[in-house]
Amino acid sequence: MGLTTRIRRNPRLLLKGIRDVPAAFAELNRLYHTKRSGPEYNRDGIDVFAEDWDNLIILDACRFDYFDESTVFDGPVERRVSRGSTSREFITGNFGNRKLHDVVYVSGNRWFLELREFLNAEIHAYRDVERDFRVDRLDDSKSDVGYVPYPETVLESAIEAAEEFPDKRLIIHLMQPHKPYLGPKSDLFTYDGGLRSTMAASGDVDIDTLRQAYRDTLEITLDRVESALDSLDGRTVITADHGELLGERLRPIPVRWYGHKEGVYVPELVDVPWQVVKEGPRREISADPPEQMPDVDEETVEDTLRALGYVP
Template sequence: MQLGNRIRRNPRLLLKAVRDAPATLVELNRLYHTRRSDRDYNQNGIDVFEQDWDNLVILDACRYDYFAESTEFEGPVERRVSRGAASREFITGNFSNRALHDVVYVSGNRWFLELREFINAEVHAYRDVERDFYVSRLDGDKRDVGYVPHPETVLDSAVEAAEEFPEKRLIIHLMQPHKPYLGPKSDRFTYDGGLRSTMAASGADIETLREAYRDTLEITLDLVESTLDALDGRTVITSDHGELLGERLRPIPVRWYGHREGVYVPELVEVPWQVVKEGPRREISADPPERMPEVDEETVEDTLRTLGYVP
């Protein structure tokens, strides 16, 4: 019914459906998964701010199953359900209508900047990390600003924030294992918006994609491990959402790559939750927020568009 109403309001959608049948089937899957919901996120997911942590390391687009196979940290890896199948849903579902004045957010993901006024959300301080990881595009050029921050850059910024704000909870949002990839297979990809477009532009097969994703995750986890000594308190690693690496959706079994809001299949909403360090707990306090950084809205949208989030 929803899709029929959309087509009546915009007949061009029917032409698009004919030209790109897989995308239409993904939309039908989304309508199936959200048919009983009037919310902008997955209501079955956990509220991360009701969990026990001093430092929350968020790996972007990290699946539970790949993490459980790759982590070398001691302790159990719990399977949690995220409030988002994509970053926008995760941010909306966890931050909306909250004054989180005891939280400092160090982020390589710019969705909080894009949404904060719309969702009425505040944190004590926000650190937007420099985009310093350059990658080639289809035209062979490189952006004036980096595509995403390298994980080491985000972690260095997080260590600085931990020293600057010793009485705050710290969120460290890394862009990896989301593309662009790290490691020996990274040069097999020509990045073009979303992962589906990247796969088409690159000509890479599914196995190469999955190996590149796993390599990126393992490299990132090694860098996180090297940072833990600088973070006191209780540190947890989790993810905002998962990633489809050529699996078929449900209930309509179309093959897909990347992530899509409102498609609540296990590959997209099942995320890891692992306590990776238990140290002396910090005394947490809430204080009036700092002024948000001045980041040009066009720059934010350009970043999200390059990553495939904004058409």
């Protein structure tokens, strides 16, 4: 549906755009990109299941350029294009309408659970990882709105899954370097779930501080991954579901943006790393009927997505 038609059907959109000009310009950018690619996901992105791996470690909101500068692993870092500028698009574009009975998915990101009724997708098993720490919000300071797992928590669950399912491909979806940040600058930030979700509790955080907090979080996460690799056999690859805007400008309308905007396929959001970090003895992979999906309360899933800024 075009922007003109949407405004005609809902005039309040125009008022909203006048009140929040950056958001209105961001929406115009989204319409530009999705008109070229389609509304569901970025069709120029790769199919991760067509690639060669036994373990696929997915970093959430990890840009190619920051990863390339920060990786602790030997070997080339390839640039790939993701099917999404958000996790929802990545999940939709890679899992939708597929039977992946040779895949076990260990995740700190709950979008697969949120979308499972609409994906028409089957995997052999899913392991949901419990939350670890509180996320605060600007509009409700110091209140519990959801939890996000530390990287080591997800990796510990993944190691258990690797032992439980030695003949399956393993996806390990970490939540970092997505906000909330880790490291020495993490206490500067609180989160409102919207455009300005990278503001300090007392005043704006400057862009250099924001970018350093993001880099610190990525480096901490890569250190945890390196410590876990000995427990994962087979060919292990690190990639990301999408990137992150850290004060850069969208295109074609150059409005400054933070975080990730659905349907906007600029390099900062869809250029992701692809690095083979371990070549071990290959596993013999087999497909088996799916286990029953875990019974996770919908409110719990929404709380997690709300804490990350996806649900208002």
